Amino acid sequence: MHTATRCCIVGGGPAGMMLGLLLARAGVPVTVLEKHGDFLRDFRGDTVHPSTLAILDEIGLRERFDKLPQRRVDHLSGIIGGREQQIVDFRGLEPYDHLALVPQWDFLDMLADAGREFPAFDLRMRHAATGLIEENGRTTGVRVQSPDGGYELRADLVVACDGRHSTVRGSAGLRAREYGAPMDVLWFRMPRRESDPQDTFGIVDRGHMMAMLNRNDYWQTAFLVPKSGDAALRAQPIDALRESVVRLAPFLADRRDAIESWDKVSTLSVQVDRLERWHRPGLLLIGDAAHAMSPIGGVGINLAIQDAVAAANALARPLRSGGVIDEPLLSSIQRRREWPVKVVQRVQIVMQKRLISRVLEQSGEPPRVPALLRFLLGFRAVRHVPARLFGYGLRQEHVHMPAA
Ligand SMILES: Cc1cc2nc3c(=O)[nH]c(=O)nc-3n(C[C@H](O)[C@H](O)[C@H](O)COP(=O)(O)OP(=O)(O)OC[C@H]3O[C@@H](n4cnc5c(N)ncnc54)[C@H](O)[C@@H]3O)c2cc1C
Known part of the structure; x- marks a missing residue:
């Protein structure tokens, strides 16, 4: 096992696997450290947006991707105060007129398999980074814990x-700005029947919000609770959750017991933050490590991948030619990606304050979509706005370096 590499990537999530694959494809010796033994962690988000579909096309993985178990979603609707309302519409936004719901572990397995086809790609599962090695103010590697013991991995x-x-x-002692979130999310599965609605959709009603992702034979269900309200809810019998779920989606009444116990419900503590500086000499941070996103819009995976593509475009040549990776280069990656991340986070924060906080606090009338907004949402061009913002992002990245 090598103890030195050109580039060491810590973490084999969407950002790390895509960056590892792109660098290895460009001929850069790269080692990806992933602390888990596999990618099978339910649930971590499924939404593969048009921006990511475009990248997969550019690197020739689209055919493989299309063979993964998935569901295509071309529009998203909400049942708001009992009324159905279409909110996001990808139809007409060719060539990627849908998003794909793909289990994240299948997606990451595909990237890992694609990476292994390049000799420069070294993926080490069950290898956790425990700290950085610093010399003269520069990061020169990481300390790693593996099943065979600890070791140091040097990297440029x-x-x-x-x-x-x-x-x-x-x-690295880097500081993040925290933006806060009014909610946490409870995730669980509900069986799906043929007679159920086909769409992936959200339900908003007095005091509660829920999103249901159609995963063919089951619904991946996200139930929003006020921030840190999870503990109070969990102190009650599981029936409390079952009742709230059935009140929002009465068609689930016949299978309410499918939420067997609190053990079957996992909690995502929602966090929105962004590092002020994404780099230090010899070190760059991207994806959630640089900016944790709110789940609104399901953008986390896709922004992580956009960061990876931007980083690979900037780094592949200097890394391959043995050049020095200096601070201005790392800073240019932050400048390129920070702006689109900032705008999406801003929109998420406004939606958290204006919509989610109000719904979760509300005890009176059920929420309503204002008449003017309902009228505007009747136009596909208006429904295209969130589809473009969340689906394509504000600065769409493309793969610029050819395979070695
Ligand atoms: C419950 C939940 C639901 C979500 N739903 C969606 C959704 O529907 N759509 C969407 O787009 N996003 C969703 N997200 C967010 C999305 O999963 C993240 O934004 C995205 O995965 C970020 O990718 P990343 O590669 O930056 O980090 P991660 O996906 O978090 O990957 C980090 C990787 O690093 C590994 N790791 C951590 N520490 C170490 C270490 N010390 N050494 C080695 N390896 C390490 C971890 O095991 C992990 O594999 C969801 C997140 C959660 C938790």
């Missing part, structure tokens, strides 16, 4: 893609 560049609880972020 370390890229942290280790997610919202980033170990590297902590070790």
Whole structure:
């Protein structure tokens, strides 16, 4: 096992796997460290947006991707105060007129398999980074814990893609600005029947919000609770949750017991933050490690991948030619990606304050879509606005380096 590499990527999530694949494809020796033994962690988000579909096309993986178990969604609707309302519409936004709901583990397995086809790609599962190695103010590698013991891995560049609880972020002492969130999300599965609605949709009613993702034989269900309200709810019998769910979606009444116990319900503590500086000499952070996103719009995976593409475009040549990866280069990656991330986070924060907080606090009348907005949402061009913002992003990245 090598103890030195050109680029060490910490974390094999969407950002790390895509960056590892793109660099190895460009001929850069790269080692990806992933602390888990597989990618099978339900639930981590499924929404593969047009921006990611375009990247898969550009690197020749679209055919493989299309063979993964998935469901295509071309529009999203909400049942708001008992009235159905279409909100997001991808139809007509060719060539990617849908988003794909794909289990994240299948997606990551596909990227890992594609990476292994390149000799420069070294993926080490069950290898966790425990800290950074610093010399003269520069990161020169990472300390790693593996099933065979600890070791040091030297690298000319370390890229942290280790997610919202980033170990590297902590070790590097980089500061994040926290934007807060009024809600946490409870995730669980409900069986799906043929007679159920076909669409993936959201339900908003007095005091409650829920999103249901159609995963063919079951609904992946997200139930919003006020921030830190999870503990109070869990102190009650599981029936409390079952009742709230059935009140929002009466068609689930015949299978309410499918939520067997609180053990079957996992909690996502929603976090929105962004690092002020995404880099230090010898170190870059991207994806959730640089900016944890709110679940609104299902953008997390896709922005992580856009970051990875931007980073690979900037880094592949200097890394391959043995050049120095200096601070201005790393800073240019932050400048390129920070703006689109900022805008999406801004929109998410406004939606959290204006919509989600109000709904979760509300005890009186059920919420209503204002008449003017309902009128405007009758036009596909208006429904295209969120589809473009969340589906394509504000600065769409394309793969610029050819395969080696
Ligand atoms: C419950 C839930 C639901 C979500 N739903 C959606 C959704 O529907 N759509 C969407 O787009 N986004 C969703 N997200 C967000 C999305 O999963 C993240 O934004 C996205 O995965 C970020 O990718 P990433 O590669 O930056 O980080 P992550 O996906 O968090 O990957 C980080 C990786 O690093 C590994 N790791 C961590 N520490 C170390 C270490 N010290 N050493 C080695 N490896 C390490 C982790 O095991 C993990 O594999 C959801 C997130 C959660 C938790």
